[in-house]
Amino acid sequence: MPIWCCAASAPTETHVVSEVVVIMAEPIRVVVTGAAGQIAYSLLYQIASGAVFGPQQPVFLHLLDIAPMMGVLEGVVMELADCALPLLAGVLPTANPEEAFKDVAAAFLVGAMPRKEGMERKDLLAANVRIFKEQGQALDKVARKDVKVLVVGNPANTNALICSKYAPSIPKENFTAMTRLDQNRAQSQLAAKIGVPVKDVKRVIIWGNHSSTQFPDASNAVAIVGGAQKSVSEIINDDAYLKGAFVTTVQKRGAAVIAARKMSSALSAAKAASDHMRDWFLGTEDRWVSMGVVSDGSYGTPRDVVYSFPVTVTNGKWKIVEGLTISDFARQMLDATGKELVEEKQEALDVCKD
Numbered sequence: 001m002p003i004w005c006c007a008a009s010a011p012t013e014t015h016v017v018s019e020v021v022v023i024m025a026e027p028i029r030v031v032v033t034g035a036a037g038q039i040a041y042s043l044l045y046q047i048a049s050g051a052v053f054g055p056q057q058p059v060f061l062h063l064l065d066i067a068p069m070m071g072v073l074e075g076v077v078m079e080l081a082d083c084a085l086p087l088l089a090g091v092l093p094t095a096n097p098e099e100a101f102k103d104v105a106a107a108f109l110v111g112a113m114p115r116k117e118g119m120e121r122k123d124l125l126a127a128n129v130r131i132f133k134e135q136g137q138a139l140d141k142v143a144r145k146d147v148k149v150l151v152v153g154n155p156a157n158t159n160a161l162i163c164s165k166y167a168p169s170i171p172k173e174n175f176t177a178m179t180r181l182d183q184n185r186a187q188s189q190l191a192a193k194i195g196v197p198v199k200d201v202k203r204v205i206i207w208g209n210h211s212s213t214q215f216p217d218a219s220n221a222v223a224i225v226g227g228a229q230k231s232v233s234e235i236i237n238d239d240a241y242l243k244g245a246f247v248t249t250v251q252k253r254g255a256a257v258i259a260a261r262k263m264s265s266a267l268s269a270a271k272a273a274s275d276h277m278r279d280w281f282l283g284t285e286d287r288w289v290s291m292g293v294v295s296d297g298s299y300g301t302p303r304d305v306v307y308s309f310p311v312t313v314t315n316g317k318w319k320i321v322e323g324l325t326i327s328d329f330a331r332q333m334l335d336a337t338g339k340e341l342v343e344e345k346q347e348a349l350d351v352c353k354d
C-alpha cells in the first residue's frame, strides 16, 4: 500500500520513490516581520519545520525588517539554508513591505519599535501605530484577501486594530492579536499548582488587552486529576489565590522574565505565536484558545477594539465561546481591561490623523 505525503522541492510534480508516492503540494507564502529580531529567531525554525502549517505543507518565507538590519537578516537566511529543512521552499529577505506582503497567506507581524529608556508609553504607542498603519496599507494592496494576520508586536491589540482599519479589503476577522503567551503562562501556573502535566489543564481564559490589565480567568478551567476531569476552582479550593496571586503572576510574568534574562520573552513568545497560527489554520476541535479579535460586544465588552476572548476555530474561522457566566469580580476585570483598550484606540486614531 503506497503512502501519500508531500514535499517542497518541485511543487507540482509527483514522484514514486520505492513504496512511497510523494505528491508535491504548492508552497504557501508566509511573512514574518521583525525577522532579524529575537522572537523571529525562534519562530522561523518552527514555521519552516512544519510545526505551524503541518508536516505536509511547504512554506516560502518572506522576511521583513528595516534597512539597517539587512546584514543581520542575511545571517538568518544563511542559518535557515543550513538547517536543510525539507518543507522550506524558499526565502525572500527584504526591507520593502509591499514586497514582503505580496501574495502571503499568513502574516506574523512581530516587528515593532522597542521601548527605549525614558520613552513614555504614549510615545511608544505613537511610533508603533504608524508602523502598523503602513503595514495595513501594504497588506491591503498586495496580500491574499484571505490572509490570516497575527500581531505580536506591542501594543499588540491596538496595532492589530489599526492594521485592520488600513486594510479595508481584507475581512476584519482576519486580524488577530496574540494573547496565547498569557494563556500558556496561565495554564502552566495552574498545572504546577495542582501538580499535573500542562496538557491536563484546559479552558483557562485570557480576557482583554495583552498588558498588565489583562484578566487571566481560571473560573471555567478544568483539570484531569487521577483520570477524572474536575473544576480547577474545586481542586485548588483557594479563591484568594485564584483572584490574587494567580492573576498577578500571569500579568507580571513578562517583567519577571526580563528581570531574570535581561531580555524579553522570545522562545515562549515564538512558541505561542506558532500555537496561535496553527490553531487558526488547522482548527481547535472543542479546545478553547484565547485570541485578541475585533469585539462584537460579546460579554458586555466595548465593540470595535481588539479584545481577547476564548474562541474555538473550525475551517479557519474563529468563534467566540458563548454562554459563560461572568461573576461580579470578572465583570470588574473585563471592564477595566476594556476601558484601557478604548483609551488606546482613541490615542492610536489621533496618531493616525497626522
Ligand SMILES: NC(=O)c1ccc[n+]([C@@H]2O[C@H](COP(=O)([O-])OP(=O)(O)OC[C@H]3O[C@@H](n4cnc5c(N)ncnc54)[C@H](O)[C@@H]3O)[C@@H](O)[C@H]2O)c1
Binding pocket: 033, 034, 035, 036, 037, 038, 039, 040, 064, 065, 066, 069, 110, 111, 112, 113, 114, 131, 151, 152, 153, 154, 156, 178, 179, 180, 181, 182, 210, 264, 265, 266, 269
Ligand atoms: N503579544 C505578546 O505576547 C508578546 C510577547 C513578547 C514580545 N512581544 C512584542 O514583540 C515585539 C518583538 O519582540 P522581539 O523580542 O523580537 O524584539 P527585537 O527588538 O529583538 O526585534 C524586533 C525587530 O523588529 C524590527 N523592526 C522594527 N521596526 C520594524 C518595521 N517597521 N518593519 C519591520 N521590522 C521592524 C527590528 O529591526 C528588530 O529586528 C515587541 O514589540 C515585543 O514587545 C509581544
